[in-house]
Amino acid sequence: MAAVSSARQGADRDGPFQLRGNSFTMMVLKVNDPASPDFFTQLAVKVRQAPNFFRNAPVVLDFEELTEDTPRFDIAALVTNLRALYLLPVGFRGGPRAVHEGALAAGLTPMPAGRAAKLESAAAPADPQAGAAPIPAPPPEPVYRPALLVTEPVRSGQQIYAEKTDLVITAPVSPGAEVVADGNIHVYGALRGRALAGVSGDTNARIFCHSLEAEVVSVAGLYRVSEDFGNDVLKKPVQIFLRDGYLHMEPQ
């Protein structure tokens, strides 16, 4: 599929640069009380819980809670302190006029308000690393993406990734195979390999299978290995999902 490109795109590719739109998932840091003495200590605690997830993660500062009455604060210092925690503030949104101007002066990019997280590719240096922590992801793109359908057995050593969609497999998944999806995983057969659903952080993703004999199952980074499967689910039709931060396995 990568080989499919129009002649015009081919010409662009040979040029010294390419300009194209792109969208990135970024964390939003909602600033409620920038003057609070606990602001950075509490944030530091949060960052320490999942250091790999936060390291060099681009962050958009949300000033929408602030009003004209909020005491003045030093936005440049805020940015410096965030960088000290290895967060990379790249943009901001909302806030009264003074804050707005301060943020612009600190080199932050104004982001469109609301859900839309669209920006031109120049803004963000990198995607945040897909982490192990169950951090809620932004809602998926509203565009319909059909599920990836696999009708042949998934053999040992094979890996199948359903990017930004569900994965539907109408055959067994062998030991040593890996099936991965940003959405749900459905296996209409025995699941004997590894199944990772919601790998981009969708905590609502689920895994369904006709017979649970998997090596590892995971939803949004929370995983369980076969050693820990109970006899109530082993070799049974099972649904696996997250609730209250725990991985639940329910026989069907």
Next chain:
Amino acid sequence: MGKIIVMTSGKGGVGKTTSSAAFATGLALRGFKTVVIDFDVGLRNLDLIMGCERRVVFDFINVINGEAKLSQALIKDKRIDNLSILPTSQTRDKDALTREGVEKVLNELSKDFDYIVCDSPAGIERGALMALYFADHAVIVTNPEVSSVRDSDRILGVLASRSRRAEQGLEPVTQQLLLTRYDPERVERGEMLKVDDVLEILAIPLLGVIPESQAVLRASNVGMPVILDEASNAGQAYLDAVSRFLGEDVEHRFVTPQKKGLFSRLLRRSA
């Protein structure tokens, strides 16, 4: 056009060479012009099993490199008219197998022979990939134990993605399972996987079950394909497998200690 069959397994020591020799001999016995090729460059064994090791002058690699003609390297079996052996080199390694070279030899062979049996080396590297790349049909040789089953599963995945038929989007390589070294008594005691267990994981049709047999080692040591030992269980099982390959409906034998039960279930799965 000859049909190219690969005997492959992923794992070593499961009986690929024994099965290649027996299967090719069986096809020749049924009147088909058959050649069996050793792809295990550097670990040449097929000629020993076929009992022609003292007649090897030129080999597969010589032909690939243009150092000898195919007719010079092919060894005619002394026992069966329709059978030829193409031995490999013991001094070279798998890098000597080029895709173009292998293709040229297989193309030439398929003009003269009905069946070309490729004896694959173990592993999933160059030698094994070259042996399976041009295959029309794959016989997956598996022992009834978990590591062999997993490696066979891996090789099935490789066949489905890296064979010529897969790369060119042709009809996929057809596949059959040959379960070797099967010991019904140990299966009964739970020390070996059952036929059904293996079929459940690999999900391909069953070509045959070859029982563990003293006859296999005996035949190897005297350089005779075990299929010619018609008194032995293993020899009979290979004859049955060849018949099934040719489309005949043959009951599976040697699957249970007493020849009772289970059969009807197995038969439904067989090709």
